[in-house]
Amino acid sequence: MQKKWVGLSLALVLALVIAGCSGNSGTNGTSNTGTGNGGDTNNAATNTGNNNATPDTPAGEPVQLKYWTDDRHDQEYIKELVDEFNATNEDNIQVELTVMSENYTQSVDIAFSSNQAPDVLRLKSGNTPDFFKKGYLAPIDAYMTDALNEKFGNLLLDGVNRFGGKVYSLPNTGLTLRLVYNKDLFAKAGIESPPASLQEMVDDAKAITEMGKSKGIYGFALNYKSPKSAFDRSVREILSLSGHQGLGFDLKTGQFDFAPYGQIIEYFKQMYEDGSFLPGAESLDIDPLRAQFAAGKIGMYLSFSTEPGVYTDQFPTDINWGGALAPSLDGEIKGTSEIVSAGTWLGISAQSANPEAAFKFMQYMYGDEILTTYHEKGFGIAIVPSIVEQAGDPDIAGMEGFLVGEHDSLWPVSPTVTPEGPGYADAYFKYMIEGGDVGAIAEDLNTRYNAALASAIEKGEVSVTPMPDFDPANPQGE
Amino acid sequence: MSMKWKRLGENVWFLSPSIVLTAALGVYPLIWMLRYMFYDYAGYGEPLFIGLDNFQRLMRDGQFWESVGQTFVYAGGKLVLTLPVSLLLAVFLNGKLRGAGLLRGIYFVPTIISTAVISVVFYTIFNAYNGMVNTVLMKLHLIGQPIDWLGPKYAMLTVILVAVWGAVGNYMLLFLAGLQGIPQDLYESASIDGASASRRLWSITLPMLAPVAQLVIMLAIIASLKGYESIMLITEGGPIGKTEVMYLYLYKLLFPVSTGSPVEQQLGYGSAVGFATAVIVGAITGLYFLLSRKMNKMY
Numbered sequence: 177m178q179k180k181w182v183g184l185s186l187a188l189v190l191a192l193v194i195a196g197c198s199g200n201s202g203t204n205g206t207s208n209t210g211t212g213n214g215g216d217t218n219n220a221a222t223n224t225g226n227n228n229a230t231p232d233t234p235a236g237e238p239v240q241l242k243y244w245t246d247d248r249h250d251q252e253y254i255k256e257l258v259d260e261f262n263a264t265n266e267d268n269i270q271v272e273l274t275v276m277s278e279n280y281t282q283s284v285d286i287a288f289s290s291n292q293a294p295d296v297l298r299l300k301s302g303n304t305p306d307f308f309k310k311g312y313l314a315p316i317d318a319y320m321t322d323a324l325n326e327k328f329g330n331l332l333l334d335g336v337n338r339f340g341g342k343v344y345s346l347p348n349t350g351l352t353l354r355l356v357y358n359k360d361l362f363a364k365a366g367i368e369s370p371p372a373s374l375q376e377m378v379d380d381a382k383a384i385t386e387m388g389k390s391k392g393i394y395g396f397a398l399n400y401k402s403p404k405s406a407f408d409r410s411v412r413e414i415l416s417l418s419g420h421q422g423l424g425f426d427l428k429t430g431q432f433d434f435a436p437y438g439q440i441i442e443y444f445k446q447m448y449e450d451g452s453f454l455p456g457a458e459s460l461d462i463d464p465l466r467a468q469f470a471a472g473k474i475g476m477y478l479s480f481s482t483e484p485g486v487y488t489d490q491f492p493t494d495i496n497w498g499g500a501l502a503p504s505l506d507g508e509i510k511g512t513s514e515i516v517s518a519g520t521w522l523g524i525s526a527q528s529a530n531p532e533a534a535f536k537f538m539q540y541m542y543g544d545e546i547l548t549t550y551h552e553k554g555f556g557i558a559i560v561p562s563i564v565e566q567a568g569d570p571d572i573a574g575m576e577g578f579l580v581g582e583h584d585s586l587w588p589v590s591p592t593v594t595p596e597g598p599g600y601a602d603a604y605f606k607y608m609i610e611g612g613d614v615g616a617i618a619e620d621l622n623t624r625y626n627a628a629l630a631s632a633i634e635k636g637e638v639s640v641t642p643m644p645d646f647d648p649a650n651p652q653g654e
Numbered sequence: 655m656s657m658k659w660k661r662l663g664e665n666v667w668f669l670s671p672s673i674v675l676t677a678a679l680g681v682y683p684l685i686w687m688l689r690y691m692f693y694d695y696a697g698y699g700e701p702l703f704i705g706l707d708n709f710q711r712l713m714r715d716g717q718f719w720e721s722v723g724q725t726f727v728y729a730g731g732k733l734v735l736t737l738p739v740s741l742l743l744a745v746f747l748n749g750k751l752r753g754a755g756l757l758r759g760i761y762f763v764p765t766i767i768s769t770a771v772i773s774v775v776f777y778t779i780f781n782a783y784n785g786m787v788n789t790v791l792m793k794l795h796l797i798g799q800p801i802d803w804l805g806p807k808y809a810m811l812t813v814i815l816v817a818v819w820g821a822v823g824n825y826m827l828l829f830l831a832g833l834q835g836i837p838q839d840l841y842e843s844a845s846i847d848g849a850s851a852s853r854r855l856w857s858i859t860l861p862m863l864a865p866v867a868q869l870v871i872m873l874a875i876i877a878s879l880k881g882y883e884s885i886m887l888i889t890e891g892g893p894i895g896k897t898e899v900m901y902l903y904l905y906k907l908l909f910p911v912s913t914g915s916p917v918e919q920q921l922g923y924g925s926a927v928g929f930a931t932a933v934i935v936g937a938i939t940g941l942y943f944l945l946s947r948k949m950n951k952m953y
Contacts, residue, residue: 282909285697285919306918310698392783401890456782458893459804468783594696594918598717606894609806635702 238270239533244287245273245298246280249485250555261540269533271296281306288312288527295528296537299345299520301336305592307523308339309637314524315342319535324542327562335589336519346542349556350518350586352578353413354499356483357476358469361393370476370500373507374414374443377476381452384475389451395475396447397454399462403605410478411440411604412514413502416587419510419648424600424625425590430642432625434600434618438607439505445608458609466491478502480516481578484554488572499577511648512585518559559586587651591638593631595624691925696918708926718927720895721903722934724810728885728899729878731814732821737874740822741867744829745859758830762823769820773887776816780804806893813885813897820884821877825870832866833859868949875942879935900931 245254258273274294276283281303287293288310299307307313320343328346332338337345355377357370362380365387371377381395388394398406412422420436421427447453454460454474466486468474470493487493501513522541524534540546544563551558554572557580558564569579598606600621607617632638691708695701712718743761747754764772779786780803788800803812836859844854860867882902885891891898891906907924 279909285909401892403892454783455800456802456804458802458806459781459809459889464781473783592918594920596711597715602895609894
């Protein structure tokens with residue numbers, strides 16, 4: 177009897193240790209198979225293999241799907257849609273919506289490594305390539321009907337929603353970037369219109385601060401708790417309007433060149449030195465910033481077209497505010513304002529046991545009525561031509577300033593690389609606060625980013641084709 | 655079956671839970687880290703063996719060494735404030751004080767509150783634009799302008815204060831447990847001999863508490879060197895890296911926290927940094943044990 181217990185105990189120990197190890201090995205195995213050097217096809221094959229997992233739902237029981245998103249601005253509407261789908265779909269599918277507040281990518285990583293991944297994921301142009309490389313996504317080509325191909329076909333872009341010839345997501349909306357400003361504070365400071373150049377922005381921020389500082393009102397703020405998040409919603413837009421790619425990449429040479437970036441930062445530094453920033457902006461997150469703007473304490477900041485939705489649902493406000501085209505470097509528009517996060521919306525997990533049910537939900541979400549309403553409610557700017565044709569202007573305060581106009585367009589995708597040492601946002605934020613040699617910073621960034629780019633190209637992780645004839649005023653070349 | 659085998663069987667059976675947990679949660683991650691610190695690995699694709707490249711990079715990584723410096727400032731500040739305060743509170747609450755039980759509970763509460771909640775509350779209290787600290791100081795006319803408590807100049811001081819507030823109750827309780835193990839008759843004899851309260855503290859309490867204090871201080875050192883959670887939530891290591899301690903730097907390599915475009919995971923280099931941080935913490939702890947060995951023989 178005792179021997180039996182000893183045997184059972186050892187078996188239990190071994191089984192648990194092996195299970196503990198094999199869980200991760202399995203995950204690594206999937207990724208490894210999928211994303212070896214240029215292994216797009218392998219990846220797709222692996223994903224498809226996972227898709228063939230037998231659904232473990234007993235007959236009669238509803239198919240349970242998990243849908244994760246990190247969008248908060250549209251959460252009430254999405255919840256309504258999910259409830260409606262759960263109540264009306266005839267395939268006995270029930271979707272559980274989870275809205276993440278922070279660290280979405282990290283939560284997705286943990287979910288996939290522990291085999292608890294959601295079935296449907298919110299995909300953004302920023303995270304889709306990474307999710308694809310990690311083998312998280314299932315291709316949807318097999319589910320694409322003629323009608324869907326006709327509706328979305330012209331919008332499917334390599335490196336955005338298509339990888340290795342397979343489609344992983346469909347587009348819905350893009351985000352425009354604008355200067356968000358408090359019209360009343362501008363008027364009180366005697367400023368007639370939003371700034372067209374960076375020098376005007378510096379002067380306006382100073383004037384607003386001088387007018388309102390005694391009441392806790394300041395001219396400018398950005399969410400510098402994450403410098404990258406702050407600059408990617410501000411400098412990026414100013415650069416693209418001024419004729420430069422917004423993330424420091426030179427599309428003409430196919431190399432990183434941060435010299436133009438440094439020129440923009442000089443003006444931000446001037447505003448900081450003038451005391452025009454909201455006190456504490458150095459550690460400010462985006463939601464506290466919005467709360468202060470809604471309270472009428474900030475003259476202006478730069479952000480995405482999600483802001484009208486935010487000020488309707490998340491931080492309702494009575495202040496008289498609007499969105500305007502961002503200023504350019506010298507007041508002259510030499511490029512176009514980049515429409516960002518365009519091309520992806522929803523995708524299906526490679527670990528989903530019910531990919532067909534997941535696509536049925538996805539198909540429901542991509543229906544004309546929902547996409548049209550999504551645009552009209554102001555949650556995003558529609559980029560699907562058939563939706564643009566039928567949708568009315570968004571019925572939401574402030575959205576008129578964010579609508580796609582003559583100065584907006586999609587830009588070619590720039591490569592994402594991870595250099596050794598501080599990234600561009602941290603380096604320039606440090607310069608903004610402490611000063612230094614801005615030329616040397618650009619040179620250092622160019623060296624490190626181009627080294628990382630060369631390494632990524634060598635490993636087959638990215639490919640770059642210089643575009644010597646690239647015209648920033650007409651980025652699509654049409 | 656012999657007695658020897660029976661005893662062995664029982665031992666294995668009783669030890670199996672800890673063996674499993676140690677193997678799965680301790681040994682396996684350690685082996686994983688020791689392997690990948692020699693690889694270039696971003697969490698996907700084939701890991702590429704690069705020998706000692708990650709360690710060469712570590713030696714020239716200014717951000718890492720700055721974070722090591724910030725860690726010493728953070729840990730030093732936290733220890734210098736936490737240990738004396740928690741010891742004094744423990745001595746105070748060890749006496750026959752009315753309501754001592756309630757006060758112990760109150761001081762211990764921060765230990766069981768979620769770090770996330772503490773961080774949000776302290777952000778609200780310390781933020782420069784409408785934080786309570788500035789509001790009170792300005793109403794008392796102690797300052798004329800809001801102080802940026804989370805700015806480059808004061809952010810480290812602020813996160814140390816938050817850490818001290820969260821830790822004092824915990825160490826107070828540990829010191830209290832040590833104090834209650836000191837025989838009362840020693841104090842009674844000393845009193846009969848005419849020893850004053852301060853003399854009793856110096857000649858009885860502190861020497862008798864020394865073995866417990868040695869352990870408590872060690873735990874405090876390790877916790878201070880490894881602490882980063884509240885910093886991540888309050889300042890995310892900023893502004894301009896002024897509060898970036900080494901475990902936060904490591905965390906960001908393994909789980910990029912930027913809300914902008916993605917920064918790739920660096921599991922290979924992160925493993926090398928993880929190894930280096932473990933060596934640093936281990937060396938400091940070992941050094942402390944070496945220097946404090948007399949504390950174990952004070953009575």
